Amino acid sequence: MTTIMEMKRKDLRPLPELIRRKDGANDEPAEWDIHPCAAERGAPMTAVIPRIMNVPIQDFELDRVIRAHEMMHAKVSPGNRQPWIDRGIATDRAMIVAEEARVNFLVAKAGFDVDILEDGTEMNAGERISQRGDWAEAVYFVAAISGTGGLNKYLVGIRRHRPAWSPRLRRISQLIQKEFRRIDRTRYETPLSSTKTASGRLDPEKELVEGYFHTESIAEWLDRLAEEPHEDEPEDEQDEESADSNDSEDGEDKVEDDDEEGGGVGNEKEGDHDCPLSKQDLESQQPVRKDEAGSWAQLNVKEQNLTRHVPGGLGKKRIASNMGRNPRRIGRMFTDPQKRIFDRKVKGNGGVVLIDYSGSMSLSEKDVLDIMDAAPGCTVACYTTNSHDKDGRANLWVLGARGRMTTNIPRSRGGNGVDHPALVWAVQQKQRRNAPLVWVTDGGVVGPGQGYRDQLAMQCIKTCLKSNVVIRDNVEKAVELLNAIAAQKPIKKWWPLYFRTTYKRQTGHKLEV
């Protein structure tokens, strides 16, 4: 046993100055600010770029593992998470917890005993989360403590109010560990701890480090699992056990004792709630693998010379008025108590038309002009790029805006490359919240020089659902839709086959039409 005096003599502050990275962070020799803190959840933290670390510095084994955990953050975590948040693939919360899981996995790999990584609050956390019925937080929290000694206590807490959640949460933890083990032993995968930047540029503030793509994939998967509602399914304990034992056979998933399930907890009436995530849903959903993950090119917007005036406006209409010059509605003289016999024009909602101008759409310049003619008063833009494009070259062109349009349509460059950034840009161009946004695309959304990736497609689908984007896949249908919007007729939603397939594959549900 180490005495207090011995503790005082030891300098247990970690040495993050030693850590080598490949993204340019921590490269210049410089001192870190190490601040002692309590060995409690939430107190230790690491900020790579300003070189600050809060860690417990006492001579206990738990403190030592926490120090290793924070050192691992200094080793592998991105200097700035904002570029990852901006990608919009996964939520911030999911990325935080997935990163905890990755770091704990790597700490264990480095030879530290992460089983002792618990601070005694896990059971309370489990109880509180389950009492509130917060399934999403239950999923995120289990990821944060996956692989550590706190997991069992957390699940005990969960079982106090939602016993049906426990096997699912344990399984989620197992799947996370399984995925990390798979990545770790697969030679062609980017190493879990890699801090090489995707672009090769050394800029820890802006560049994406490769190892964190694994975190992002797990986080995106956690977001899917955390989503509610999922179809309920009757619990089948036998199936549960057989699934667990199957995993045990391949030596990967050591199923930990679930004997606490009947051990005096979870006997309350509340505990009979079903789990929001069915076993089938859980097993059918997988994290996106690194080679299946994609990324978009940077969006570069260019406004063409808008030389031609386009009369009219989408949704623009005349309504009766009691003042004016030309009494077009003379019949109202006798029928309308307010005698609104004149007309006045009211502006339409405007709108945005975004055109996927990639090779797969096979649009001619005339097609684009037809769409623009059918969308007077709208902001019309098309986008295309390819893998050879250099930084800064335009890949989204504004063809019409503010009642004017161009006659100079750029040539397609073959690829998509910026579907989602273009979509986000289009959403930002909406003049009003309820202005229509029409996206002319076949749904074959791809990053530059990449194949079709479910991860990227899901990003587009989520934005479409959130911002009420209406999709059409060819010129005739798009013109028809724009005419319907102009006439204020009801419009029908439609999804390309690509999106329908991806959504079904990723969520197990159909896209609503």
Add this chain to the structure above:
Amino acid sequence: MNTNENLPQCWQDFEQVVQAGIDRVILFGPPGTGKTYAGLNMGDIDAGSWRLVCTEDMTNFDVTGGFLPGQDGSFDWHDGAAVKAWRGNGLRGGRLVVDEIDKAGGDVFATLLAMTDTVDSAKWENPANGRIETPKDGFSVIMTTNIENMEELPSALKDRFPCAIRINEPHPDALTNLPGNIREYARKMADAGERRISLRQFYAYGQLARTCGDERAAQLIFGDRAEAFLDAVKVDRV
């Protein structure tokens, strides 16, 4: 030898400055990064280089010279480092490297100011023969100090040394003698403030690790910080 592009920024700066003919340079920064070595060996040192280590107790004897008893009972004049550097090889002036000038006492400091003055102003009368000496062309001075804030240096000194470069990492050539697996650590720990681990400690650690193993070597060299060092290496190598 490293090419200029591969050098750390501070060493690139130093090379650029000496190649441009700047003859009064202050090198400052953490100890053990090779400032003195660079002063003695880098740039135009064909005419020789002389070193002065300043302490509170030193006298002008070390700077300009002094009389020492000779074999025949008389006193012989012995030149100090600054005068030797002024003369250089007789044709061109040499390099004077002044370590820790901030530690010099008042007398010595004043003399050093005179000796490191510009060529036009620098003059010194040799007491042995009454000759007036001036620095020869090519005379240069590199001053080294561990002071971090240049404002702490006297203004007269700062005025004579317009160029100050902070050396924050060891010269790559100095690292080549270390085992490959700890070179980068030695570089990164050179400027870690109060928790700095010097290059000399890394040399000793590398040597000991070969015979005693990493753990024992860390205990012997890093003492209280052995655990922190070994844990950091474990994490770094994951």
